[in-house]
Amino acid sequence: MDTLSRAGLSGAAVNELREEILEGRLTQGERLSEVSLSTTLGVSRAPIREALLHLEQEGLVVSLPYKGASVVTLSQQDFLELSTLRISLEKLAWARAMERVTPEAITDLNAIIADMQFAVKSDQKAKLVRLDLDFHERVFIMADHSRLYTAWTAIKWQVALFLLARRVKVDDYHNIIVEEHAELIEAILKRHDPAFEQLIDVHIGSGYGRLSTIV
Structure with missing residues (x-):
C-alpha cells in the first residue's frame, strides 16, 4: 500500500507540475526546487523528485549537476x-x-474543432493548446502504428511547450487554429488528396518558422 500511495502522489505531482508549465505559470528556465514544490503541493520530497524525473523524460524539465x-x-x-x-x-x-478513417473518428475530430471555436470565442488560450494536442493525438491513434505513436509521445509535451511559446510571443495562433484544423479534416475525407502533405508543411512548418525568427 505504501508503494501504491507513493506512486499515486508522484503521478498527481506530475500532472500538477505539467499543467503549471503548460499554463505558463512555471516559465521556461525557471528553477524547480524540491523543497519549495514539496511545500506548495503538500507532499514529501520523494514524490516531487520522481515527478521531476518523469517530466525530464517528457522533455519539459532539465536537470543539471550542481544546479538542480x-x-x-x-x-x-x-x-x-x-x-x-x-x-x-x-x-x-x-x-x-x-486509409483507416471512420465516421466516428471524423465526428470526434469535428467535436474538437467545435471546442476550439468556443475556446477562441471565450478567449481560453491555454485550452487551445490542449485541444490542438488532442486533435493530433487522435490522428496518431487512428494511424494504428505503435512505434509511430511512441515517437509522437516522446515529443508531444515539448510540442505543447512550443505552442505555449507561440501563443505568448506570436499573436496569430487563435486566429488560424480553427481554419487550419478544419482544412486537415477536409484532406482526410478526400483520402488520397495529394495536397495533404503541403497542408502539413504549412500547418506545422510556418508556425515554427514565425516563432524562430523572434526567439
Missing part, C-alpha cells in the same frame, strides 16, 4: 528539430489515418 532541475528552455535549434521531426511523423500518421 528547471523548466526546459527551447532554443532555435530545438524549434528546428521539433519542426522537421514532427512534420515527418505527421505525414506518416495522416497517410495511414486516411
Whole structure:
C-alpha cells in the first residue's frame, strides 16, 4: 500500500507540475526546487523528485549537476528539430489515418474543432493548446502504428511547450487554429488528396518558422 500511495502522489505531482508549465505559470528556465514544490503541493520530497524525473523524460524539465532541475528552455535549434521531426511523423500518421478513417473518428475530430471555436470565442488560450494536442493525438491513434505513436509521445509535451511559446510571443495562433484544423479534416475525407502533405508543411512548418525568427 505504501508503494501504491507513493506512486499515486508522484503521478498527481506530475500532472500538477505539467499543467503549471503548460499554463505558463512555471516559465521556461525557471528553477524547480524540491523543497519549495514539496511545500506548495503538500507532499514529501520523494514524490516531487520522481515527478521531476518523469517530466525530464517528457522533455519539459532539465536537470543539471550542481544546479538542480528547471523548466526546459527551447532554443532555435530545438524549434528546428521539433519542426522537421514532427512534420515527418505527421505525414506518416495522416497517410495511414486516411486509409483507416471512420465516421466516428471524423465526428470526434469535428467535436474538437467545435471546442476550439468556443475556446477562441471565450478567449481560453491555454485550452487551445490542449485541444490542438488532442486533435493530433487522435490522428496518431487512428494511424494504428505503435512505434509511430511512441515517437509522437516522446515529443508531444515539448510540442505543447512550443505552442505555449507561440501563443505568448506570436499573436496569430487563435486566429488560424480553427481554419487550419478544419482544412486537415477536409484532406482526410478526400483520402488520397495529394495536397495533404503541403497542408502539413504549412500547418506545422510556418508556425515554427514565425516563432524562430523572434526567439
